[in-house]
Amino acid sequence: xxxxxxxxxxxxxxxxxxxxxxxxxxxxxxxxxxxxxxxxxxxxxxxxxxxxxxxxxxxxxxxxxxxxxxxxxxxxxxxxxxxxxxxxxxxxxxxxxxxxxxxxxxxxxxxxxxxxxxxxxxxxxxxxxxxxxxxxxxxxxxxxxxxxxxxxxxxxxxxxxxxxxxxxxxxxxxxxxxxxxxxxxxxxxxxxxxxxxxxxxxxxxxxxxxxxxxxxxxxxxxxxxxxxxxxxxxxxxxxx
Numbered sequence: 603x604x605x606x607x608x609x610x611x612x613x614x615x616x617x618x619x620x621x622x623x624x625x626x627x628x629x630x631x632x633x634x635x636x637x638x639x640x641x642x643x644x645x646x647x648x649x650x651x652x653x654x655x656x657x658x659x660x661x662x663x664x665x666x667x668x669x670x671x672x673x674x675x676x677x678x679x680x681x682x683x684x685x686x687x688x689x690x691x692x693x694x695x696x697x698x699x700x701x702x703x704x705x706x707x708x709x710x711x712x713x714x715x716x717x718x719x720x721x722x723x724x725x726x727x728x729x730x731x732x733x734x735x736x737x738x739x740x741x742x743x744x745x746x747x748x749x750x751x752x753x754x755x756x757x758x759x760x761x762x763x764x765x766x767x768x769x770x771x772x773x774x775x776x777x778x779x780x781x782x783x784x785x786x787x788x789x790x791x792x793x794x795x796x797x798x799x800x801x802x803x804x805x806x807x808x809x810x811x812x813x814x815x816x817x818x819x820x821x822x823x824x825x826x827x828x829x830x831x832x833x834x835x836x837x838x839x840x841x842x
Contacts, residue, residue: 606634608832608842609797614733615699615706619726620786621713621754622740623801625649626836628707632674637704641677642689643727646709649676649687658687662694663701673704692729699731708732710789713754717802718743718771720758720779721788728789735794737786739779740802741833743771744811758784773811777818787826796828803833 609616609631616631618624629652632638640653641662650656656676657665665677677698678687689709690698699706711726713719717740728735746752747768753759760767762785763778780786780798790796798819800812816831834842 603842604634605630605834605842608830608834609736609799610734610795611635611705612733612795613699613703613705614731615695615708615729616734616736617708617710617726617728617732618736618738619711619721619728620736620738621719622717622738622742623799623836624709624713624738627736627738627799627801627834628709629674630836631705632707635705636673637702638674639677639698639702639704639706640674641695641698641706642687642709643692643695643729644689644709644712644725645682645686646678646689647686652676662690662698666698666701689727692727695729696731699729710735716750716754717746717752718759718776718779719754720762720782720785722755722758726789728791730791732791732794735790735796736799737780737796738799738801739776739815741800741808741812741815742802744773744776744808744815746771748775773814774818776815777822780815780819781822781824781828783825790826796826797830797832798828799832799834801834801836804835804837809833
């Protein structure tokens with residue numbers, strides 16, 4: 603199965619959340635879909651080289667009405683310091699998706715380059731029209747200690763999983779967060795599809811860990827149907 607098929611080919615907003623490969627995933631998808639837009643509802647690192655054209659604009663719908671668009675197209679409202687762009691309000695992304703006849707890929711939270719996370723109170727910022735939400739986790743965290751070195755907001759993961767700071771992260775730890783109302787399912791619209799993505803599956807050991815996470819994710823999910831859990835690596839030829 604290829605990456606686009608695995609995640610889904612919806613034309614509504616496809617939002618990536620979590621940690622361990624959100625932006626890599628978003629750009630990999632954008633380069634495989636026609637007329638793809640890349641944007642964000644939170645601060646996002648500079649990504650000019652990842653798109654054919656980037657417009658910094660507070661009027662993205664006006665950009666979409668021009669005749670010389672190049673895709674993938676990046677849309678952001680402003681810079682945030684030297685190394686980041688700001689994100690739009692979720693409602694603006696809803697408007698972009700309604701106005702555009704193609705997929706819109708959205709970074710909807712941050713993780714400070716960690717491998718795993720649980721969301722803060724003010725995130726994720728998922729547009730109401732989101733068609734697919736992709737909670738991302740790097741399988742490299744399995745077997746590692748629950749600390750800030752590996753995890754963004756480890757205290758929130760600890761609270762969701764009834765574990766302690768410094769305890770070993772297990773497949774059950776990850777699956778519990780992925781399927782928690784205050785974890786991977788937080789802010790997901792009722793009619794959106796949730797497709798967890800396990801990244802950095804780059805060895806037999808990591809594949810075993812990923813399959814254990816996937817099995818437990820299906821076992822623990824009760825509020826929402828999770829049709830599949832995707833295992834992937836992006837270090838060479840993209841493998842799903």
